Amino acid sequence: xxxxxxxxxxxxxxxxxxxxxxxxxxxxxxxxxxxxxxxxxxxxxxxxxxxxxxxxxxxxxxxxxxxxxxxxxxxxxxxxxxxxxxxxxxxxxxxxxxxxxxxxxxxxxxxxxxxxxxxxxxxxxxxxxxxxxxxxxxxxxxxxxxxxxxxxxxxxxxxxxxxxxxxxxxxxxxxxxxxxxxxxxxxxxxxxxxxxxxxxxxxxxxxxxxxxxxxxxxxxxxxxxxxxxxxxxxxxxxxxxxxxxxxxxxxxxxxxxxxxxxx
Numbered sequence: 001x002x003x004x005x006x007x008x009x010x011x012x013x014x015x016x017x018x019x020x021x022x023x024x025x026x027x028x029x030x031x032x033x034x035x036x037x038x039x040x041x042x043x044x045x046x047x048x049x050x051x052x053x054x055x056x057x058x059x060x061x062x063x064x065x066x067x068x069x070x071x072x073x074x075x076x077x078x079x080x081x082x083x084x085x086x087x088x089x090x091x092x093x094x095x096x097x098x099x100x101x102x103x104x105x106x107x108x109x110x111x112x113x114x115x116x117x118x119x120x121x122x123x124x125x126x127x128x129x130x131x132x133x134x135x136x137x138x139x140x141x142x143x144x145x146x147x148x149x150x151x152x153x154x155x156x157x158x159x160x161x162x163x164x165x166x167x168x169x170x171x172x173x174x175x176x177x178x179x180x181x182x183x184x185x186x187x188x189x190x191x192x193x194x195x196x197x198x199x200x201x202x203x204x205x206x207x208x209x210x211x212x213x214x215x216x217x218x219x220x221x222x223x224x225x226x227x228x229x230x231x232x233x234x235x236x237x238x239x240x241x242x243x244x245x246x247x248x249x250x251x252x253x254x255x256x257x258x259x260x261x262x263x
Contacts, residue, residue: 003031003100004079004150008069008086010038015088015194017047022090024054028098032056034076036069044087067159067167074153081110081147084168085191089144092189099188100147108181109172111146112190119195129185133177133223136169137216143168145190152181163215166208170215178219 005023009016016035023033037044037060045060052058057076063069070084081100085091092115114125127141153159156174159167175181216223 002079002081003097003147004034004073004077004082005031006034006036006070006073006077006082006084008036008038008066008073008084009040009044010066010069010087011040011042011044012087013040013042013044013047016044017050019085019087019090020047020051020054023085024051025094026091026097027094028101030101031097032077032079034058034073036063036073036076037061038063038069065161065164067161067163071158071161074150074158077150079150081105082150082153083147083190084143086144088194090192092191096190105147105184106182107184108149108152109141109146109175109183110186111141111183112186112188114142114145115189115192117192117194124189126187127185131176131183133220136173136177140169141172142191142193144193146172148175163211164207166211166215169212170219173215174219 007016007019007023009019020035033054033056035048035055035058037048037058039060039062048055048058048060059072059076063072066086073084074082111127113127116123116125125142127145128135131141152175153171156171156179158171160170161167163170176183
């Protein structure tokens with residue numbers, strides 16, 4: 001079983017070097033490492049060349065977006081599984097490739113847990129062992145902590161490049177809910193995700209929400225109305241809670257602060 005680690009980068013030389021060093025310092029070197037750079041204008045290419053002897057394949061050329069670059073990575077890979085560790089993120093420790101190579105995984109998707117670094121705080125996000133459609137209505141799987149069979153990526157047409165920010169969510173929805181791909185959760189932190197990328201930008205949250213809604217409507221049309229109904233019930237429940245507890249001093253204080261924030 002061979003692993004392909006793929007890093008996508010665009011003008012993030014500092015983050016790229018951090019990512020590269022976490023990969024090349026793995027104890028077990030039985031993997032291929034691919035870097036797809038989007039014609040960066042900073043010194044990203046210099047960073048790549050600095051570690052070139054540890055990189056299986058790299059290219060720097062214009063692309064049409066992050067998922068176009070990730071698809072290039074898939075097309076350049078030869079491993080049984082692909083792990084997307086994009087620039088700025090890093091593997092949690094130096095034992096991960098040894099753990100993966102010494103395990104006998106056969107599921108289409110093997111996913112672990114994620115350490116999220118936001119400003120000066122860190123939080124471990126534990127993902128569930130069991131997944132269903134309802135889970136993807138509100139949540140996601142982390143591509144920096146998911147080993148995906150290359151054959152599955154190719155059989156589903158890779159990532160939809162028309163989706164600009166959340167095509168990885170669309171892929172997991174198509175693979176796990178629509179195609180019933182097999183999966184395994186491992187209770188192990190795989191990577192560190194830094195909360196400073198495009199999907200973390202508050203200005204992109206509406207775009208992400210719209211993309212996910214479109215994905216549900218396209219891939220699960222029979223359940224799309226149920227999805228909206230479920231969301232509305234949840235909103236109504238929250239509103240009912242607020243109305244019922246409107247005299248609660250702590251809740252009133254929280255709402256007062258919230259109004260100041262969003263004013």
